[in-house]
Amino acid sequence: MELFELVTANTIPDAVKAQAKSSTAQNGAEVRFIAGGTNLIDYMKLNVERPTRLVDINGLPLDQIEKTADGGLKIGALARNSDVAQDRTVKEQYAVLSQALLAGASPQLRNMATTGGNLLQKTRCVYYRDTATACNKREPGSGCSAISGYNRMLAILGTSEHCIATNPSDQNVALMALDASVHIEGVKGQRTVPIAEFYLVPGSTPQRETVLEPGDLVTQITLPKLPVGAKSVYLKLRDRASYEFALASAAIVMKQDSSGKIEFIRVAMGGVGTKPWRSTEAEKALLGRSATSSTFLAAADAAMHGAKPQSQNGFKVELAKRCLTHAMGQASQSA
Secondary structure, eight states, X not given: OOOOEEEEOSSHHHHHHHHTTSSOSSTTOSEEEESSOTTHHHXXXXXXXXXXXXXXXXXXXXXXXXXXXXXXXXXXXXOBHHHHHHOHHHHHHOHHHHHHXXXXXXXXXXXXXXXXXXXXXXXXXXXXXXXXXXXXXXXXXXXXXXXXXOOTTSOSBSOBTTBOOOOOOSHHHHHHHTTOEEXXXXXXXXXXXXXXXXXXXXXXXXTOOBSOOTTOEEEEEEEXXXXXTOEEEEEEEOSSSSSOOOSEEEEEEEEEOTTSBEEEEEEEEESSBSSOEEOHHHHHHHTTSBOOHHHHHHHHHHHTTTOOOOSSOTHHHHHHHHHHXXXXXXXXXXX
């Protein structure tokens, strides 16, 4: 690992000013924020990330989990994953988020990992992690080794000829289904970005994963109040039960009316997209329909519209459908 300078930010403006010295806030940034470090340190050890300065933000007052005046919830960027997962309001009103966090990583990692760090979690594509291979995300213009190589774990939605890397997070799939908003403070002041607009598909610039600019610090996320009676479920399918990334996952938020028809629905998927994947196609197929197995199957088919499997991950199309239909069924039964 190359030498780097470690500095401590005592205020949010100090942190913003320090990171603004970097030429980018994306892959290859010279200045990185560090909190839990569970993702960044791994990539520094692999020589994938080589920052010259780390800005320690653990002292910033950004770890609160609080209800908002409009009935929603505010989660600070430094709130630990374990604290969020066990928070009473999260468990009772946003169960899909608690379930997603508990499905990810190990208890030890959850005790260190933060909400903001998880929001920016890097792909586990083996070629991104291996500096001896070509990867457009790590080194723009070098090529994508995964397209003709090992791609079993990789994306089938949102891909391009330049990148098929999967977003690995469980938390962010749940946040997508919950219509979270990401609050950012930067050199131009404060702004709020809907999570659906926060992530970018690779296109021809896979090295750019989010809308963040140099100096931008994620300070918190907010969750809107859900309709009374809405239920939520997170289902994750993986090769092994412990400490493994999703082959396919589904986050469902659903409310049915008195006749059993779906009057509110949010559908997001993990393990299959280049970013946490919100399926408006599935939502349109569900809204106003009776919560039946045939309705769920039709919605799952709609969710796979545009899927482009590679040589080794074609099974994900059917796996994702089954994951979705089962999760919808669970949500409807709990409702």
